[in-house]
Amino acid sequence: MKHTFEKECRDFGRCDVYIIAVNSGENAEQKYRFVGELLEAAGPKRFSGKVGELLEANLVQDRKLVSCIFAGLGEKTTARSVQTAFGSAMKDAKKHKPEMVGVFVNGDFPEKSVEAVLLAADGFNAHKSQEDEEISFVFYGTEEERVKEGIVLGETVKMARRLVNEPSNVMTPAQLATEALLAGADSGFDVRVYDLPEIERLGMKAFLEVARGSDREPKVIAMSYCGDPSSDKRLGLVGKGLCYDSGGYSLKPSAGMETMHTDMGGAGAVIGAISAIAKMKLKVNVTAVVAACENILSAHAYHPGDIIGSMAGKTIEINNTDAEGRVTLADAVTFAIKQQKATHLIDVATLTGAAITALGNEITAVVSDSDELWEKTQKAAEPSCEKVWRLPVDEVLGKALDSKIADMRNSSGRGAGTICGGMFIQKFTQGLPWLHLDIAGTSYTDGTDICPFGATGVGVRLLYHVAKSCGK
Secondary structure: OOEEEEOOOOOOOOOOEEEEEEEOOOOHHHHOOOOHHHHHHHHHHHOOOOOOOEEEEEEEEOOEEEEEEEEEEEOOOOHHHHHHHHHHHHHHHHHHOOOEEEEEOOOOOHHHHHHHHHHHOOOOOOOOOOOOOOOEEEEEOOOHHHHHHHHHHHHHHHHHHHHHHOOOOOOOHHHHHHHHHHHHHHHOOEEEEEOHHHHHHHOOHHHHHHHOOOOOOOEEEEEEEEOOOOOOOOEEEEEEEEEEEOOOOOOOOHHHHOOHHHHHHHHHHHHHHHHHHHHOOOOOEEEEEEEEEEEOOOOOOOOOOOEEOOOOOOOEEOOOOOOOHHHHHHHHHHHHHHOOOOOEEEEEEOOOHHHHHHHOOOEEEEEEOOHHHHHHHHHHHHHHOOEEEEEOOOHHHHHHHOOOOOOEEOOOOOOOHHHHHHHHHHOOOOOOOEEEEEOOOOOEEOOEOOEOOEEOOOOHHHHHHHHHHHOO
16 A cells, blocks of 8 residues: 655545544534535534544545545544544445545544554455455645554554465465565564474474474564663563464364464564564564464374473473463463563463453453553553453462373363463463463454454554553
8 A cells, every 4th residue: 555644635636535533513614624514514413423423425626526534533532433433434435446545634643543544444355366456545644753653553453464364375384484574674673483493402392292283394483673772671572373273183163263374363463563663663672472383183293181391391281282372382482581582571362262251352351460561551552442451360260270290281171261371371481571462352353443354463553552661
């Protein structure tokens, strides 16, 4: 997509569609003189400016049909009302198949205006014989740097969506590593990819047990951005990178496998987040780690009842091969600490169905032993428009992970599944401040104001804003 920034609209009619957000009771004629009469003529019965309300008006300018879409912000402008307004308006604008869309960004939340239209215009059609025409955007406003941030976040979320939406025969561990290398070259962060012999030398036994069922070679992707050389603090972002998950010997039902190429939503989130962090040159040091593999049922796959090792030297009793994500994350977290020198950690994973049972598809579950990281995440939820809810770290519940024959077992059973899944990962954090995001419910959608279907790219904006607060 092409993006242009202009402080004023001097050539109305250049775009096919214009998007304008209006508060309830606002005098639009004073703010947007060239279309104010349209709102006045419509009257409050047809458009009152309530959140989610749309009004479309068509007019002829220089013998060209131009559409103006007004979106309601409600009485109070918030980041979420801006996202809803601009996202809904863009979805409506797409019906016109426009080549160019003009967006009058909201003065309070210019970056959210931009993010919303870019994300609402997005769609995954890479494998259709006829793709949609690309839309160009003109953003009108006064806050150029904040508009730039919106463009960067919009585009990096779209990238994360694309990585997750690609089927597993396309987005293999090797291809995901290639995508990370390309993102690093484009955004300005370092990438190193570790292949099988190197992973074996590092002793990443837990990760390799999950990976050995597949003929596709696993990869460890290590990404680094140094925005503050004067600081020894390094935020570690660890993303679950299961490019496909059949459940292994604890086999999933067929209907549950259709979207299991999306089990690397955490990987997409951290690749997108470090791309945005680097593009915006935030004053913070970040490492992002992805242990990418497939969990496949085969003669080589690990079994329920196996006892396996780990990079940290701890042993794990496998009582459920479909609880594989946390097993790979155990070694990925250890790698982030030992090899990448992370000082505080956030892991992101499509980890448990229990998170969906508890919080549905709109709220990301959080498990954390750090009040400071939780406070930063809670504050980051507002500008990112991503909802989060903290669950307790409860040692009594965590006893469900105790094993009689190993240091721990990988699954607690049905009770407190999301909490115990997070607490399994905690066992490998070496006491460092840590926060776990379970995005099982929020990483995929049938459709929202800013996502038509498929991967949502959840986590990219949240992690970006957490990193931004760490750099202050």
